[in-house]
Amino acid sequence: MAGIDSAVSLPPHTAVPPHPAAVPPRPAASPPAPPSQAADALLQDRLAGWVSDLTLLHELTESLIRTGSLDDALRELLRAGAALVGARRGMAVLEPADGLGPTSTVGLGLAHAELGTIETVPRSVTSYGRILDGLDALPEGSLPRPIAIPDLRDEEGLDPRLREVAARLGYAASYALPLATEKAGRLGAVVWLYDEPAEPAERQRHLVQLYGRFATEHLGRLLEVERARAQVATVAEELLPSRLPRIPGVQLAARHRTGPRGGGDWYDALPLPEGALGLAVGSVTGSGPSALAAMGRLRASLRAYAVMEGEDPVAVLSDLELLLRLTEPARSATALFAFCEPQARRIVLAGAGHAPPLIIGDQRTEYVETSLSAPLGMLSCWEAPSVELSPRPGETVLLYTDGLLRRTGDPMDRAFARLHAAAAGVPKADRADPGAVADHVLRTVLPEGLEGPDADGEDVVLLAARFE
Template identity: 35%
Template sequence: MVDEVMAGRATYSEDLPLVMTRYGFVEETYFSFSFSPVVEPGGRIAGLLDTVVETTQRVLAARRMGVLQRLGSLPRSVHGNAAEAAAAALDVLAGARTDCPFGLVYLLDEHRVPRMVATHGLPFDGEAAGGVVPGPVARVVATGRPELLDGLDGLLPGLSTVGGIGESDVRTAMALPLVVAGRSTPVGALVLGTSPHLRLDDEYRTFLSLTAGQVAAAVADARAVEVERRRADEQSAVDRARAAFFTEVAVTLQRAVLGPTALPDGFAVHYEPASGTLEVGGDWYDVIDLPEGRYGVVVGDVVGTGLSAAAVMGQLRSAGRALLLESRSPAHVLEALDRFAALIPGASVSTVFCAVVDPATGELRYSSAGHVPGIVVDVDGGARFLEEAGSLPLAVVPDLERPEADVVLPPGSTLFLYTDGLVERRGEALDEGMARAVEALAAGRALPPEDLAEELRQKLLVDAPDDDVAFLLYRC
């Protein structure tokens, strides 16, 4: 390499793994090196310049995103029952021992007692952990809050992680609740070992939390499939009863992935399925807490309705949430979603409006992938459409560079993001529906966000929609 650079040719090495000791332990890190010749005025090469950039966070984020994608891509057919669904999820995590050295899934039985149903990465029978893990698991299930388990290298000797650094004793683990939308308490807990070669920082904790969400979704899906099969066998001749059952399952799945139920101050949301469907579809909204008091907001629309669209929507929403936590640039998030959507059947041509809002300054940075433009209504009733950063839907053109725009939301103004089902009607131009939304927003601009959302629902959804509808309000 030195000879090559001294001969006048620049070169580089990207994402090289290095072992460092910066925080009192042997740490897994990654760096990129760029080597360039230093040329004197006469053309003689006097030396070389080595520029070094740490890429640890990017490498870890990409690696963890791949794990979450594989968890989200598990087909429903592998979920014969909840225990098999948990085992299938842990099989995925078994291939990610660098971040998840071991794992245990506990599900509540009919007496609401946590029972271990699946494990990975244990060098001994899972029951050997019985003296250490059940206490924290019971507390996590009771409180719904994660708990850190420390000192495992002494309590359960033999646990090890396998990574680029080699095998080392695992000292800590996180016990996380398995939460399913529509249930007031967790359905179980996931215990995941953490790498002794990585800091348990906010990014690591976020990854573990998202992993628990994917496992919970797999368990919920498996239980829904179990019920579906049983009811289909029992009531195959009763169409109305079976349709009611599918509706119940669909609502559970939709609520599991649609968006947060506890919203920050100033936000209001609404979702309504297409008429005549099983109350499930591809529209979604999301509000993500970001550092420095900012919020990421997303509204998206997957082509089609039904369970297949909802499955795609769930994967796009999870990916978008993780990407916003890693990169607070809406354009970069959509560019990464382009690549992600190209890998997911049915995700192409989905539309997404992604933005980051700073309540302290009123600054809004946004980018749109083929989505209907957002609307901002001032306190005096003036309105504008957010159209400056529009581009094509997801995964339509490879390597598309997404635009980005900044606006300042005046105090008291209202930001309105929505899907096209709200403004699209048969035999009517889209502009007419958008104008109707602006008129309703301006008329209710003095109402609190929750009341304004209800007012919009009554005014704009008086006719049963032909498409799913999701919208999000934010009062600056």
């Protein structure tokens, strides 16, 4: 079976004898079964037991494979392992031995406060701590072994604090399993807790160790993915502005959520001569490092064009179109650039394949009517007329990328309606703060976990400008 080490020998296994009341009494005159038939029956029982065990492991590993995050995998590991060893509660600690993280602690049947109580015990005296810190003397190159404490009340040499916490939380025995393989290394440990003195039987230990090996390899793959995502997110954040400029007459706020694959959505805000301000959002096709590199080049180029001819957004995007066609003919991008004069509350903007901005105020919530245009890189000669608008005092202009709409999973018309409803529902007390406006829109448009940085989907960028 995939994921199960067939080189590990299976322990002796016999079927559980049926309850006597369920079996009719054997006639007294019946002769005993021949030895060959008894041996065949025993062999069939063992084969049936092995098939049952393999079927169970297959079902459990299938459930584990479907998990897509480290915490979900740890919870599934706890649940499946508890069923295998006959426990009700437990905790899993992810702590890679290389020290590069991430770290996580997940409980089964334990509240957050109860996990904290367990962690007050000196780590060196706990079974999971001995595994994580390698405190048990082992031959060089060997992996940690499981640790069973059948009775925490009578076990000799236990720390008094460990006994006290066990009594307070109501568990009497524990079985700790290292999450370690030769390929993945030591990633963490999991410990299951028994309400009464108990210890897994030989068959239970064998099954949970097989399952633990597979789970460790799966956790190792998820760990690599998680680290790659974190690196991509760090690079993306470094390519975006570290802070927004302070310009009289306007307040700015930005929100950026990186997708799991690392897309090319970006934003920018740069001071221009005579108190003007340039605002830009955009998205590059593709994902991963190449999209991030293209996004960085495009954003840097737009900044240069904005300084040279920012008063004409059409010229800025036309120059960007030419650059993209010459340097990256296989890639396309969307962009929106707005030239703002905050003191006069005047905005001139143009977009290339980009979603229209949204004006949010006490008297109105409406999309800005912009001309339809193909994305950058899609036409041999691109040009679309610019649009001029004048926000009223206290109104916020919200720029965003398509990722905000696509993460909803709705058709685009419904996604636009959802965004409009979210903007119209911003509480009056929050409308004086562009950051609060952006946060409300994110929470409302992307509920149920879709808002977080680790949610599945594309990048999301919001840039809010409130005019005084």
